[in-house]
Amino acid sequence: MTKETKSRDLAEPADTAGPVGEVKTALTRFVSEIRSLNDGLNMRLQQTEERLTMLDRKSFAPAQKQMRPQLSRDADLDAPHQKAFDAYLRSGDDDGLRGIVPEGKAMSTAVAGDGGYLVDPQTAATIQSVLRSSSSLRTVANIVHVEATSYDVLVDHADLGHGWATETGATAETATPGIERISIPLHELSALPKVSQRLLDDAAFDLESWLAGRIADRFARAEAAAFVTGDGVDKPTGFLTHNAVANDIWTWGNLGYVPTGATGDFASTDSADVIFDLVYSLDAEYRANGTFVMNSKTAGALRKLKDGDGRFLWTDGLAAEQPARLAGYPVVIAEDMPDIAAGAFAIAFGDFAAGYTVAERPDVRILRDPFSAKPHVLFYATKRVGGDVSDFAAIKLLKFAAS
Structure with a gap:
């Protein structure tokens, strides 16, 4: 081949x-x-x-355009109120705030210059966060936001009548429930922090954070005192302001108390028993959410109490954010509570979410005053808040007295 x-x-x-x-x-x-x-x-x-x-x-x-760093004009478009508010605080220029059109958002709408301007949302959120985290009755009370000048609470403090009926027998008329109306007026709370104009001219100075911290500190201290001992005159009504009677003869409109059995001290024998007497003086429906309220000095004395078996009644929280507990119930430290003394109501126990209501408007206003404290600038910050007992059966007191 x-x-x-x-x-x-x-x-x-x-x-x-x-x-x-x-x-x-x-x-x-x-x-x-x-x-x-x-x-x-x-x-x-x-x-x-x-x-x-x-x-x-x-x-x-377009997505890349949105992801670019927010500079100058972009930031103005995204946060017009914050930029305008910063300009007002630093230089008094309120043209930007006056030009903001209301959109129904309480925290981002300017108001009349004579009454001040609403703070920007970030500053307002910082203030509210500090108030919530402060050691005061606010941490356990019922918080409501209102737009009116007062907040009304309707409380049914009497049982609805009832009866047993047969098929042929006559039905008797039952008793009607008792309805109590409690009105909580809102009062104006103010703070007046001061700063130099030279510091305001420094662009690196974080004015909003500084201002929020100062305002929140003033507000927190004023609120904490008013919620405990406020007399109700141009301020909230504190729960200790109401009349207190022995729990055996308690009636609506008063707070019931349990005596320690010794004047200005615990009883010399079985000292811890009165703590359990206080706990069980509260009805079961409130006791499930019960909280102790006292100041630091009283807490220091209670840490030494032991039961009959020699065990401490006080236990520290297992985590940093958890409160200490007394007889199994959480403890709130409110420094405005009175010290242990003769006849003092140094310890309160109750369901404060049911027993005490804080009503407030959800906005904070600021008015710039560059004239009253030259060469410094004053910032007049205001908010409206009120508070009062909303259920007298939900709070009990411990009186350091023989009876």
Whole structure:
């Protein structure tokens, strides 16, 4: 066989006769079809990738614009109130605040300059956060936000009458429940922090954080005192302001108390028993959410109390955010509670979420005063808040007296 004939036989397997030739022919066709199919898939995949690339370029352009750092004009568009408020605080320029159109958002709407301007949302949130985290009755009381000048509470402090009826017997009329209406007026709470104009001119000075911290500190201390001992005259009514009577003769409108059995001290024997007497003087519906309220000096004395088996009644919280517990119930340290003394109501126990209500407007106003304390600038910050006992059955007191 010549070299030319051998080459033709290898290049043209279809001409080969016999079963072997048929298999080679079928295999060649199969490989050819696979290659054609693969080429078609690759072409379609490339076209799809090109389309996706074009779509990504079109959609990524606006998204990339939104992801850019917020500088100058972009920041003004996203936070007009914050920029305008900062300008007002630093230089007294209120044109930006006056130009803000009300949109129904209480924390981002400017008000008349004579009454001050609402602080920007971030500053307001900082103030509210500090107030909530402060050691005061606010941490356990019922907090409501209102837009009116007062908040009314309707309390059903008498059971609805009931009776048993038969199929043929006459039904007797039952007693009606007693409804008590408690009105909590809102009072204006103010703070007056002062700063120099030179510091205001310093762009690196974080004015909003400084102002929020000063305002929150003043507000927190004033509120904490008023919620405990406020007389209700231009300030909230503290729960200790209400008349207290022995729990055995308790009536609505008064707070019931349990005596320690010794004047200005715990009883000399079984000292810890009075703590349990106080706890169980509260009805079961309130006791489940009970909290002790006292100041630091009283807490120091209670840490030494032991039960009959020699175990301490006081246990510290297992975590940093958890409160200490007395007889299994959480303790709130309120420094405005009175010290242990003769006849003092140094410890309170109750469900304060039911027993005491704090009503407030959710906005803080600031008025800039560059004239009254030259060369310093005063910031007159105000908010409206009120508080009072809303359920006299939900709070009990411990009186350090013989009876």
